[in-house]
Amino acid sequence: xxxxxxxxxxxxGDVPSLSRWExxxxxxxxxxxxxRFAPAERLPNEQELAARFGVNRHTLRQAMQALARQGxxxxxxxxxxxxxxxxxxxxxxxxxxxxxxxxxxxxxxxRELLTRQMTNAGPWAAALKVPSNSRVEVLGTRASVRxxxxxxxxxxxxxxxxAGMADAVARxxxxxxxxxxxxxxxxxxxxxxxxxxxxxxxxxxxxxxxxTEPVLVVDFMNVDRAGVPVEAGTTVFxxxxxxxxxxxxxxNA
Numbered sequence: 001x002x003x004x005x006x007x008x009x010x011x012x013g014d015v016p017s018l019s020r021w022e023x024x025x026x027x028x029x030x031x032x033x034x035x036r037f038a039p040a041e042r043l044p045n046e047q048e049l050a051a052r053f054g055v056n057r058h059t060l061r062q063a064m065q066a067l068a069r070q071g072x073x074x075x076x077x078x079x080x081x082x083x084x085x086x087x088x089x090x091x092x093x094x095x096x097x098x099x100x101x102x103x104x105x106x107x108x109x110x111r112e113l114l115t116r117q118m119t120n121a122g123p124w125a126a127a128l129k130v131p132s133n134s135r136v137e138v139l140g141t142r143a144s145v146r147x148x149x150x151x152x153x154x155x156x157x158x159x160x161x162x163a164g165m166a167d168a169v170a171r172x173x174x175x176x177x178x179x180x181x182x183x184x185x186x187x188x189x190x191x192x193x194x195x196x197x198x199x200x201x202x203x204x205x206x207x208x209x210x211x212t213e214p215v216l217v218v219d220f221m222n223v224d225r226a227g228v229p230v231e232a233g234t235t236v237f238x239x240x241x242x243x244x245x246x247x248x249x250x251x252n253a
Contacts, residue, residue, distance in 0.1 A: 021062035024053050028063065032072050032083055033107070033146075042080045043073065088150060089245045090237065092218070094188045097176055098143055098151075107145050111173050114152075114206070115140035116166035124156040127221050127232035135159040139166055141175075142206060149207045150241045155233025162230065175231070184230050193219040194244060199236065207238045214239045 018026065028049075031037050043049070050060050064081060067073045071089065075081050088107065090098070098109050117138045125132040136156040143151040155175070157165045161182075168178035179187060195217045204211040215236045222231040237244075 020053075020055060021059045021066070024049075024055065024060065024063035025066040027053075028067060029070070029072055032067075035146075037083045039083050039085045041083050043083065045080065085240070088145065088242050090242050091245045092189070092192045092194075093246070109150075110144045111169070111175070112142050112144070113139060113166060113170040114142055118159070121156070121158075124232050128156060128158050128229045130158050130229075137163065137165050139169060141169065145241075148241065149238070151235050151237045152203060152206055153233055153235040155231050157231055158229070179230060184224050187222045187224050187230055189220060190223045190227075190229070191219075191221045195219075196239065203236055207236070209238055209240075216242060216244060218244070 028037075028043075037043060044052070046057050046060055050057050053060065064073065064075075068075065068081075071084060073081050074084050098111070115138075118135060119138060121128060121130050121132050121134045121136045124130075124136050124138070125134070128136065130136070135158075137159055138154065138156045141153045141155075142149055143153070162179070162184075164182060165178055168181050169175060172178050172181065176187075196214050197217060199207065199209065199211055199213075199215045201211050203215065204213075207215070209215075216239050218235045218237070220231075220233060220235065221229055224230050
């Protein structure tokens with residue numbers, strides 16, 4: 001699917017700080033993110049792309065290698081270069097943020113509030129370091145990218161400190177922004193435990209996946225600057241859409 005190059009080509013004057021191959025990589029990445037090239041679609045061959053951008057094949061190959069490193073395309077020997085299905089790198093580190101993880105690769109997540117419940121801390125008490133008979137607000141949320149559900153989260157927040165989390169998340173569409181509004185200016189991940197299993201039927205339906213496809217499960221706890229827990233929960237990721245990455249920062253932590 002080759003589109004009119006006049007409408008999407010990037011000129012050197014637009015982004016003077018980028019090299020030519022970086023400009024080409026940016027233009028092709030935008031094509032992919034905007035749906036001009038669909039998942040699993042084969043890109044035009046080197047000759048067509050070189051002609052479109054007015055560059056030699058060496059420059060074009062640098063751009064394609066960058067797109068492959070970023071996870072947007074993959075090369076099938078003898079068949080060509082294809083757009084990858086949606087696969088997101090989710091970094092587990094001290095500041096694990098879905099929005100920042102996705103922004104780094106040019107994606108944007110939509111978080112929606114599915115359920116809310118005010119209840120006794122009970123099973124959340126140990127992680128949140130609160131009495132079992134204290135109150136917590138438990139939220140169920142779903143994160144989607146390009147309209148595709150990628151993760152389900154169930155998380156508990158201590159009350160009264162963080163009373164109003166559900167309303168804030170529903171309005172802001174972000175856990176980070178909701179915590180900030182309620183006085184938690186910054187928080188870090190104190191623990192992440194990763195496992196894999198088959199989803200329940202409810203989870204499979206919410207993720208729009210067959211119940212026979214595995215999910216990645218991350219149990220986590222986040223703390224404020226003073227080390228006081230502000231959130232404990234579990235996120236279930238569609239294993240074919242998300243790959244977990246642990247950075248050196250995460251190892252040091």
